[in-house]
Amino acid sequence: MKQFIFFVSILLLLPVFQVSSDGLVIGPEDLRIEQSLEGGYNLWIRNKPGLESVLLTESTEDPERKAATYALRAPEYNPHNGDEKRMLDGEFLDPEKKLFSLIDSTPESYEAFGSAFRIFIPYIVIYGYEWTRSGEMLVVDGTYLSVRAFGAKYADYGSGFRDNPFILRVAQKPLEGPPEGNYMxxxxxxxxxxxxxxxxxxxxxxxxxxxxxxxxxxxxxxxxxxxxxxxxxxxxxxxxxxxxxxxxxxxxxxxxxxxxxxxxxxxxxxxxxxxxxxxxxxxxxxxxxxxxxxxxxxxxxxxxxxxxxxxxxxxxxxxxxxxxxxxxxxxxxxxxxxxxxxxxxxxxxxxxxxxxxxxxxxxxxxxxxx
Structure with missing residues (x-):
């Protein structure tokens, strides 16, 4: 069977907002990214004590808080993250608006980590809103992303957060073994x-x-x-x-x-x-x-x-x-x-x-x- 193998490298940047819990520190050993036959990538993030939710963002927070940074969103619903709730300014975002933020507050079983958060990343993601800076981003080799880790569920900023930036590195290689009829x-x-x-x-x-x-x-x-x-x-x-x-x-x-x-x-x-x-x-x-x-x-x-x-x-x-x-x-x-x-x-x-x-x-x- 042929599959794509993906490599993730981490940028060694200081987070904007530190909290006491080491659970919000995410390093290369805490990430796995895999091809999805559904068209995109599955990003797995190790579940650690003190880590309650993760949100994928376009960049790290501006230290001077002068420029806004935005959560990345899927253009359409997907079953992995489409039903996840997100909280902003103390209130849940209205699900009827169908924003589909790339967020996870629900860890699941994953062999490499035991328990992990999963974010499905489509090839094309969107950020911002009509009344702000906004656009689309193609997720390919060399794409800059940040895993924003929270000490509370639903990406609630009231508990503190930490940005963990990384660059996606992609390499293709067919795996050895007989084909099993897996077609994307x-x-x-x-x-x-x-x-x-x-x-x-x-x-x-x-x-x-x-x-x-x-x-x-x-x-x-x-x-x-x-x-x-x-x-x-x-x-x-x-x-x-x-x-x-x-x-x-x-x-x-x-x-x-x-x-x-x-x-x-x-x-x-x-x-x-x-x-x-x-x-x-x-x-x-x-x-x-x-x-x-x-x-x-x-x-x-x-x-x-x-x-x-x-x-x-x-x-x-x-x-x-x-x-x-x-x-x-x-x-x-x-x-x-x-x-x-x-x-x-x-x-x-x-x-x-x-x-x-x-x-x-x-x-x-x-x-x-x-």
């Missing part, structure tokens, strides 16, 4: 939509050993003897088990399936994400098996600063960067992570669907497990 909810949702809108279908793959069957299914659909095939391939570090397989097995499969074709060309779009060493990288059409093998052999994996990747950007390049000519025109997306929830550049999903349909390119998706 956001990946399933978006890959299914892409396949439906792109006129293709979605294929669930159990892991790198099952990729042969998935690709075989796609090639079996071709009966015209004329095929242009482009792979849009995730090349972040979570794919390091899959790329060696492609280098070893893909060309023999293509040789067997396309023998006798009157026309066959193969191209690739490698993709990572914004702020990586590349967003997308196009490998033009190749007509020979040796040429295809050379392209695949030069493919490497690296990076992956967060879970979502530049999926729509890769598909857009797949549609536009190739001189499609064959009767069957297939763009095949292979990956294990979803696209960004909201566009980070100029490319949108509708642009991909409309342009692919206009030139007769069919988009099929292969979902790999986390």
């Amino acid at each position: 909810d956001d990946t399933v949702k978006t890959y299914t939509e892409i396949a439906e809108e792109g006129g293709g279908r979605v294929i669930y793959c159990r892991g790198e050993d099952d990729l042969l069957n998935a690709l075989d299914e796609v090639l079996d659909e071709v009966d015209s003897g004329s095929l242009d095939l482009v792979l849009a391939l995730d090349t972040t570090a979570s794919m390091e088990n899959d790329i060696p397989w492609l280098k070893r097995e893909l060309v023999p499969l293509l040789k067997e399936q396309t023998e006798g074709y009157g026309h066959f060309r193969f191209g690739m779009v490698l993709y990572r994400d914004y702020h990586e060493d590349y967003l997308t990288r196009v490998r033009p059409f190749q007509k020979t098996l040796d040429g295809i093998q050379g392209v695949i052999n030069r493919t490497t994996v690296f990076g992956g600063r967060d879970i979502p990747e530049a999926v729509y950007e890769a598909l857009y390049e797949g549609v536009h960067a190739f001189p499609w000519m064959a009767t069957d025109r297939k763009l095949l997306l292979i990956g294990d992570a979803p696209p960004h929830e909201r566009p980070r550049g100029r490319v949108t999903e509708d642009m991909v669907y409309e342009d692919a349909e206009a030139i007769g390119v069919e988009i099929t998706t292969i979902i790999l497990p986390q």
